[in-house]
Amino acid sequence: MGRKATFKEGTLKKKGPGRKSKKQKDPVFPKFLKETEEGVKKLSRRQKLRLQKGLKKKVESIAKRKITQDKNEQNQIIKGQSIKVKSQNIKPTKTSKKLIAKKQSHGFSDDNKTWLKPKSIKKSEISDDEDSTQMSADEDSTQMSDEEHSTQMSDDEDSTQMSDHEISSVNNSEDVENEESMINSEEDNSDEEVAKIRSLNDMSDDSDEDDEFVEKNDTVSDEDLLPIEKKNKLLKKKLAIEKKLADEELESNIESQEKFQFPDADSNEVLSLQDIQHRIREVISVLADFSKLRDLKHSRLDYMELLKQDLCTYYSYNDFLMERLMQLFPLFELLEFLEASEVQRPLTIRTNSLKTRRRDLAQALINRGVNLDPVGKWSKEGLVIYSAQVPMGATPEYLAGHYMIQGASSLLPVMALAPQENERILDLSSAPGGKASHIAALMKNTGVLFANDINKDRIRAVVGNFHRLGVTNSVITCMDGRKYPSTLKDFDRVLLDAPCSGTGVVTKDTSVKTSKDEQDVQRCYNLQRQLLLAAIDCVNAKSSTGGYIVYSTCSILPEENEWVIDYALKKRNVKLVSTGLDFGVEGFVNYRHHRFHRTMNLTKRFYPHKHNMDGFFVAKLKKWSNVIPQNHENKDDIEENANSDVE
């Protein structure tokens, strides 16, 4: 509970001994806040003043009044002018305006007198309009309606003769207060007196300003320039010339700066990372507008080579992978991808719909101090964890199998697979069981799920996760996926999340940057091809509900993705079908010298910099015939691949 603020100052100060008096003082408003409050008070003070004025009126003699009347007249006129300025659209007071304007021409006493004199009513009106528009910026709130204005005029006539004096005296003594009231006057427009003070205060300044506006007006209407104005014009011209010169200089400077100096081939100077980053940017900008910015001595190839070297040093990739990435992405996207690959993806979890619902889980986790959000509209089970006070892998909910820690991207292949209840489904390389358990959840523990992995150590994770998540319809096997068709066939659906080079998940395992070379990739895609063919062979094309194969990798290289699919399309009676994922980038149909199958655009690619998930590839195939097209050449090809494969 906060302390009660006392808005009335200086009231009720407790005195004497006792605990209460020793207590901390009541909070005081800071000065800048106080100002406005005082302003409000001030208004009431003005009312007090008014009262005093009223009293004084009675007390002071009429004779004195008469003496002051002459002065007041003048004031009134000026005040009248300022009020008129505030009210633009007053039709009935036009005549009075004219009168006042006439008076003005006599009443003015400053140095503008000379040129103001010949001014006719018309001109003053114009100037008024001009003024009012200028003033409107700060005074639009003070504009009054016609009636108000007229009443005020009449009020002013009788009441302000005295008050003007009073206020002017106040002005002298309490400048600060007046300033405050100035501020307030903008807020409170109905208070006539404030308006008056304004007129008084602004009299000297405003009139000058007004005159300037009028001057400008004159140049338009009369073409009769004053010496000051002429000077002004000259000055402006001078300024313009100077500015032009400065701009030219600046441009020439920029040009000289932008010209990127191609470094000598021999120079092996060690550059700092920042220098390299700077150079990367420069080279990219040169390459973007090559014909204009290029250095004639060097070809585009040289520039690309330099860029590749720099990128390799800056992001610590090896030459091979960087070359592949440069072939894969346009330059600007490449930088985005590399940057995104440095940053960790947000932690995502998948609700285990076998044991709980997402809403309940979210509530339970929020109670544990976890900050989370749904992963997106496309998934009903995913949750993104922004921050957590407890380790997400050790909460009682996790141990009870209410959720599984899983990348957002690994939800996609299962969604593409769209498993149905009472089907027979195979996950050919399942460890650690995230996707497989997702399949089981979608099947609601009906049918049979075969989860296979070749690695005996990793299969333990599958066992643990399945038991934890309560998957009961599973058969966990540990064998070579390529031999699966000889053991068991007639699956309705097969998911193949193939082992890959992992170029899409550089954030998870940075060793990918340097450890992969041409041979590794070749090894990968050979294995992938064989696994995919095995997966296709496992599927029963005559299945009433299924006959689908989903192929996915966490690699972004086309060699491991489109090329593998293309190979399978040639070797087996399968066709590509839509993945059912409504986002992601379409797969390549043409990539460099490769011309893939024309339906390759049905596959989906996901990138860290575009979709904020791991780099991923998903393709869905439908088997339309169980017959394996026999071709001698092809068979040789398979055997060749099998031989070349190390595993």
Add this chain to the structure above:
Amino acid sequence: MLIERPDGMYCFREQKDRVYYVSEKILKLANTIQHNHLISVGTCFGKFTKSNKFRLNITALSYLAPYAQAKIWLKPPAEQQFLFGNHVSKAGLGRISENTKKYDGVVVYSMSDLPLGFGVAARSTVECKNLEPLSSVCFHQADIGEYIRSEEDLL
């Protein structure tokens, strides 16, 4: 209760000293796979030790919890302690089912009715009432913390 279910016949099968509880339909398919390749079928309930004693595994918890006679509920601070493999002291005891006898097997729950593991009652319900706060009420046997503590030798 566990054998004849509305969704078909279920059975217990022993494989490599482990006892699995699985639907017969799945079992039929699993039989086609060579034994040395088969890792797990359905849910593992427990295993026979070398001395031929049967030990329940934590993986059976979700099946056994609904049929448990004796239950113990833990307070939130004790919950964490139990999941690290510690015994339950009187201070951490939230509730205990009536008529629990000494050395009965119990299923341990959290206060939000989440089954946490198996234990053995160290005291009967009556004895629990007048007990020092630090003396243990339930001995730890198995808990779901084992899923991450000992994932390697879960089976």
